[in-house]
Amino acid sequence: MTKKRDSLPAEDRVGTNGRASVPRFGHGSRVPGWDEAVDLRKDPADVPDPATVPVPPQLRAEIEAHMAKYPDHRSAVIAGLAAAQRHHGWCSPEAIDQVACVMRLTPGYLVSIATFYDMLENQPVGRHSVYVCTNISCSLCGAEELLAAMEEATADDPDFNVRHFECLGACDIAPMASVDGVYVGPISLDEVPTLLEQVREGAPVLPAKQLTQRAVAEPLAVLPKGPTTYGGRMPEEALGPPAAIEQEPIGPAEGSKQSNEKAV
C-alpha cells in the first residue's frame, strides 16, 4: 500500500505550492481501504452458533486434535486457521466462521490473527504457493530478478500464488524459493520455466536442487584459535568448489563419460 503512494508520478506529488502533497482518496482519507474492513451498521459478530454453521467433520476433527494438545485451547488458533486454509484455500469468511465455531472464539478475534501472520491468506489465492525470498542474502544473489521472472511467467495462471517473502532461512542456497513448502535453490533464471512446469505436473520441483539434497558445507570445519593463516589473499587450496551439494552427476557429465567409454 505504502509503496504505491511513494511511487506516484512526480507531477502528482508536487502540489500547487510547489511542495509535495499527500494523495487523498475519495472519502478524504490518506489510508487506502480504511473504511472497507468493517460495516459499522452491523453488530459485532459473536461466537457462531454451532446449529447454524456447518463444519466439515474432517476439519473439525483436525482443529479439535490441535486444541487438545495445549493447556489453553486458544493456543491452537494458528493451527486451526492453517487447517481451515488448507481446506478452503484461504481464510475466507466461511473458513473463519467454521474455526470460530469449533474453537468458541469470535470471528473478529480470528481475523486479527489471520491478518497478522504472513502465511495466512486473506484473499483468494492460487493453490500453488511460491514464496521467493527477497531478503538481503538472496537479493545479493539475484532474488529480485528471480521474483520478476516467476511473476512474469505466472501472470496468466491463477493456479499460482507467487509472492516475495522475507528471509526464509535458507541463505546458503540463495536465491531460493519455497515451492508448496519445499525449499529449492539456488534457482537460476533459465530454470524458472522447468520449475513451474514441474509444479503444474505435480512432479518434484528441481529434485537435485532441493534443500534436502544439500550436505553441510564442511562438517569438520572447527578451526583452532590462533593467528590467521589466510591473509588478504587466499591460498590456492582454499579455493575449493563452491558449496558441496551431494547429488548424482547429472546431464552432460554423465553422458559424455559414457560416450567416452563407448568410444574407447
Add this chain to the structure above:
Amino acid sequence: MSENPTNPSSNGRTQPLLLRGIDEEGLHTLEVYRRRGGYEALTKALDMAPGEVLEQLQASGLRGRGGAGFAIGKKASFMPEGAMDKYMVCNADESEPGAFKDRELMQKNPHQLIEGLIIAAYTVGANRAFIYIRGEYQRQADVLDAALAEAQGAGYLGERILGSGFSLTLVVHRGAGAYICGEETALLDSLEGKRGNPRIKPPFPANQGLYQGPTLINNVETLATVPHVITMGGEKYAELGTESSPGTKVVSISGNVRRPGNYEVELGTPVREIIYGLAGGPPEGREVKFFFPGGSSAPVLTAEDLDRPYDFDSMAEAGSMLGSGSVIVVDDSVPVVDVALKVAKFYEHESCGKCSPCREGTRWTRTILQRVDDGTATPMDLDIMASVQEQILGNCLCVLGDSMAMPIGSMVQKFRAEFEAHIEAARARNPFGDEEPEPPLPVVQGAAA
C-alpha cells in the same frame, strides 16, 4: 586445544560437537542417534539432581545462541523452585535474515535438540515443553514431529521418563510467518494464540511467561549443545572457545561468498578465517566491503575488522554484536544504499505495530532511504534519518526497531560519503525520482484535493 582429551583433534582441528557427522544417513532416526551415543547424556542427567545439572550448565558458561548471548545457566537459575506449572519453550522461530543454523540442526539431528530440551526441562522442573518452529520450516517441523513420536515411544518423553520421577510432554507448535515471534515475549503471546506482540519486561518470562507461569526459553542451538555439556562436563566444555565466550558456534555464512553454508567454529576464531578460509571469500576480483557479523540486526563491520576474533565480547567491542552468529558478506560491487533499503523494508514489514517509535520509525526510515534512492532526498535527510533512529533506540518494548536503527546507523556512519554521492547522483539523474512512473491511485470523482 589440541591436547583436549575429550575433544581429540585431527590435523590441528578441534572436532565439531553439533555438526559431528551431521550428514550421516538416517541421523534423524532414533536408531542411528542412539547408536552414536544419543540419549546417554539424558540418562546421566536424570541420575543427577536438577541442581547438579544446573551447576554443570553454569560451569560451562554456555551463552545463549539466539542473539542476546545470555548464559543459559544464569537464565535457568532465575526460575523459581517448588511445585508449580513451569514451562520450557524452545525458540525455533529462526527468522533473522542470514540465519539458517537451527534449520540444519533440526532437520538433520532432531534428537539432539529433543535430548537437550528434556535435560533443560528437568533442570528447571518444567513438565510441559513446546518447540515453537516457524511455519515456513514445514519439512523441519515434520522431521521434529516424527522424532518426537519416536522419542515418546522409547520412553524419553511422557510419564516417568526412564524410570525417574520426571515427566514431560512436548508439543511442536508451528508458527505462520512473523519475524517478531522470534522475540521471546512475542513468541509466548503467539504460542498462547494471540497476535505476536512483545510484552513489557519485567516481569521476565522466568517469573511470568507462558500462561502466566515461569518459563525458560532457549534457542535451538543452545539446547542442542546441552547434551554435549553434560557428556563432557561443564568445565571441559568451558575450555573450548574464549574465556568469556566458551564453546563452539555454528556460523551461517551467506551473501557474496563462494561457499555459503553452516560451519562450526570455536568462538574466538578470527573473522577472516571464517569468511576467507571457510566460506572462500567474495567472488573473484571482489573485496569484502562490509559484513553483518550477527544477522541483519547487527551493525555492520568493514574489512578493517576482519582480524578480530569472532566471539561475543570482541564483536561488542567492535561496536556490533555476534547475535545469532549469521555472517552476511557484502562485496564492493553492491551499493550500500541498496542494502540499507532492503534492511529498512524488512523491518518495516515485520514491525508488529505495538510501539509507535518502531512502527513509525521503520516506515520513515524506509521512506527516507527510498527518497535517497529515487533522487528526491537532500543530504540533510541523512540527519533526519539519524534523528528518527535516535527516537527508536531504547523506546520500545522489544529490540526490533533498534535492530533496524543500529545497522542502518552504522552503514550511514561508515559510508556517509557514499550515501551523499548516491543522493547527488540520483538527483542529477532524475530530479523527481521515479524511473518508471506508476499510474496514480484511483481518486473518486469529487474528492477533496
